Amino acid sequence: MKTIPTINAGDTLELKKPHPCGNRLFRVSRVGSDIKIVCTLCGRALTLERVKLEKMIKNIIPSEN
Numbered sequence: 473m474k475t476i477p478t479i480n481a482g483d484t485l486e487l488k489k490p491h492p493c494g495n496r497l498f499r500v501s502r503v504g505s506d507i508k509i510v511c512t513l514c515g516r517a518l519t520l521e522r523v524k525l526e527k528m529i530k531n532i533i534p535s536e537n
């Protein structure tokens with residue numbers, strides 16, 4: 473049984489595919505049926521469907537706070 477990843481606002485996601493700026497780390501800004509993530513390097517925001525984003529995640533780094 474595959475574990476469904478839990479994505480929370482404030483978490484940092486490492487994606488399999490890098491952003492055009494070369495960075496792979498994105499901070500989760502808003503979670504709903506769509507998830508808004510912000511590139512930690514260039515600051516651009518992306519909004520993705522949850523199902524699409526889940527397939528792109530390599531690793532989830534939970535928020536410390």
Ligand SMILES: [Zn+2]
Binds near residue numbers: 491494511512515516
């Ligand atoms: Zn970027």
